[in-house]
Amino acid sequence: MNTAEIWLAPAEWLPPTAEKTADALAAGRVTANEADAMGYEQLPVSAGLSAPQMAVRAARGALSLAGVAARDLSAVLHAWTYYQGHDFWSPAHFVAAETGAREAVPTGIQQMCNGAGAALRLAAHQLAADPGGAPVLVTTADRFAPPGFDRWGGDYGVWYGDGATAAVVGAGPVPEGALALRALHTRAVPELESAHRDVGVFHDVPHEGGAAVQVRRTKKAYFTDHGKAPFLDRLRRETSAVLAAALDEAGFGPVGPRLSAVLLPRLGRATARDVYGPAVAEVTDAPQVDLGERTGHLGAGDLLSNLTALAAGSGPHRLERGQYAAVLSAGAGFTWTAVVVQRT
Structure with missing residues (x-):
């Protein structure tokens, strides 16, 4: 893939509240061996915001870093792994609408935990195919809330934290603070x-x-x-x-x-x-x-x-x-x- 002219301006939004490993250990949610194998201190936990709502906050940070207005985006690619707050619905369109990207084409990306990689790949291909095209917004968000998901014990060797990330992906001169x-x-x-x-x-x-x-x-x-x-x-x-x-x-x-x-x-x-x-x-x-x-x-x-x-x-x-x-x-x-x- 020719990425010589492509840049990205990334941001994240994490909940201010967290569950501590020490507390999970004391409560019997994890074992001492599991805590040692992970080596992690805490997991951020959303107390009320849904995953797409967190994505909107991360998106605003990425747009600010890139110096790009939401109205000038050509596409919004939203990736996730778990429940987005409604059963039959497009979270990508919610992120676009709430961010103000009213002229962008929203698309949901379902490639599990490589969703951001898949979205970046699609964004880069779009920009390469349309030289001079408007930037693309990539977002991810997940909230691993009980009772549907046990963030500490639902998987082997993986503990899951809540949060959202975003990146504005564009072509041309790299904005200050962005990465080529x-x-x-x-x-x-x-x-x-x-x-x-x-x-x-x-x-x-x-x-x-x-x-x-x-x-x-x-x-x-x-x-x-x-x-x-x-x-x-x-x-x-x-x-x-x-x-x-x-x-x-x-x-x-x-x-x-x-x-x-x-x-x-x-x-x-x-x-x-x-x-x-x-x-x-x-x-x-x-x-x-x-x-x-x-x-x-x-x-x-x-x-x-x-x-x-x-x-x-x-x-x-x-x-x-x-x-x-x-x-x-x-x-x-x-x-x-x-x-x-x-x-x-």
């Missing part, structure tokens, strides 16, 4: 989709298989049939491949530019150690960074939240002028995206 998109590469392995599906049955209505989403049940069945070790090995190999392809696309080589960091999906210390860390090390010796300590896994939002940290006006992970970083994203299905950005 140097590469974006995506890979998929569709045959792994059954790790998140009740094999042998399709349900007629939501939650027919149980009162709450239980990813542990489907993963356990998948590991029983196919083995956990081959599954993790495939995750490592695909992560290495997608990162290598993105770095090649961005022009990295023996005498090319150096990466300041590789930011990992926010899936916990054990997953970073066993899957993403070794996969990245196969490709580059750049420092690896996990920024999930105070957010947990943000559903479709990890990628843009990590990009927000790189673009931030201050902070330990802010890119300085001329520096490059790579950001990894992964989602059930499975799909992987690697993005390379530069502060110009």
